[in-house]
Amino acid sequence: MPEHPQKILVVDDEPDVEALVLQRMRRNIRAGDYVFVFAQNGVEALERLQLEDDIDMVVSDINMPRMDGLTLLEQIPKVDPNVRAVIVSAYGDMQNIRTAMNRGAFDFVTKPLDFEDLRTTIDRTLRHMAEWREALSSRDKLVALENELDVARKIQQSILPTEFLAGPDYRTFGNMRPARSVGGDFFDMLNLEHGRIGLAIADVSDKGVPAALFMMSSRTLLKGAAIGHDNPGEVLGEVNDLLTENNDSAMFVTTFYGVYDPASGEFIYANGGHNPPLVVHPDGTSSLLPMTGGVALGLMPGLPYEQESVTLAPGDVVVLYTDGVTEALNADDEEFGVERLQEIFADNPPKSCREATRVVFEAVEAFAGETPQSDDITCLTLCKGEFQT
């Protein structure tokens, strides 16, 4: 985070929002992280943006008198193209979320406001803006490609979750080890309605800043679609359609998305061209989640995405990974492969999510030896039962 406080304009017509934000964010305000200013509608917000050129980002409600949040989104770039906006929407209001995304909203949070989530989202947005400014200045200076990859890498890091979801009866953990120059992996975890959680793992087909930006939109669209639809298949279908619009560069993203319901143990998933995750049982046996026939996202609009489901038993661990794991090479040019992944757990059933992830990284590292890592390595785990994190 930059040293000076970040100035955030909150736009909402509800009179108690100002007091609530100041109260719930008081620690960050006192620590000098944020300064909040307020406006009650889009017109007031634009006036403030014109008067105060040090506003970094906007958090705006949608329904407001005089000028609504969606209209405001269109107007912001005319005043200051470097300001990013986060939209506050009703849970599952996909239509407004979609419009907001199309009009350049960076991210969104849902009502009723979860201040922890808002804080994470604000930090993510500000981090992104810092990287973005750096990317712009790098481009201006025509620095070497290496530097651009460095910026892309930071953007990539900035969208990964830093906290892992957990409940009384489940745990999650994830890690990504970037390759030096190539890569496009990311993962995400989402709190959904009725105590369910969404887990996503994905791999973008390219490298550099354009791929990093494609990754950002994939992640945000996925988050939007995930809270708009209950079915993982519909989620991937929606993200695919949105990504395919204006995708002339033929970039694509292999994406696995699953929804876990701790109450029933059911894990419903759809797979858009991604490596099939592994389910490891307490006795060390394991099996791959059957593919659902989906194509990687961003290639062609209107494709159907089927879903499947599996019910997890206590002690089961779902291991999601990217091809950086299975396609890691050793000195003899052999691939790590799925069988070696299964063998890791055969004699050592995982005792925790964190451990399951760690042993995958260690096994790949030991296998590769001196052979340089050519792709990002990502592993995400979901454990059902009385596990430690």
Place this chain on the structure above:
Amino acid sequence: MREGGTLVAKADGRVDGANAREFQEDLVTAIEADDQAVILDLENLSYISSAGLRVILMTARKMREQGSKFAVCSLSASIREVFEISGFDKIISIQNSQAEAVAALND
């Protein structure tokens, strides 16, 4: 290799993020505007990354735009698996051999 309006191009070794651009340039250079069909023979390809798949996709799109046909053929088991997992087998024509590809494209 060109027969009639059909170009047969071969890719070999590894295509990954490091050489995908080169692979793309080679394909662009090889394909001529009046080629009616392009067959990409992948028999000697040992590895392809997603960056390589993207080059194949762009080639397929370009061929479609110029009203020409495109197929890949002779995939090894591991390359075929990459096409299947990513779902590329549903959007790109995959043939067992050059002869089958020629027959399929001339249908």
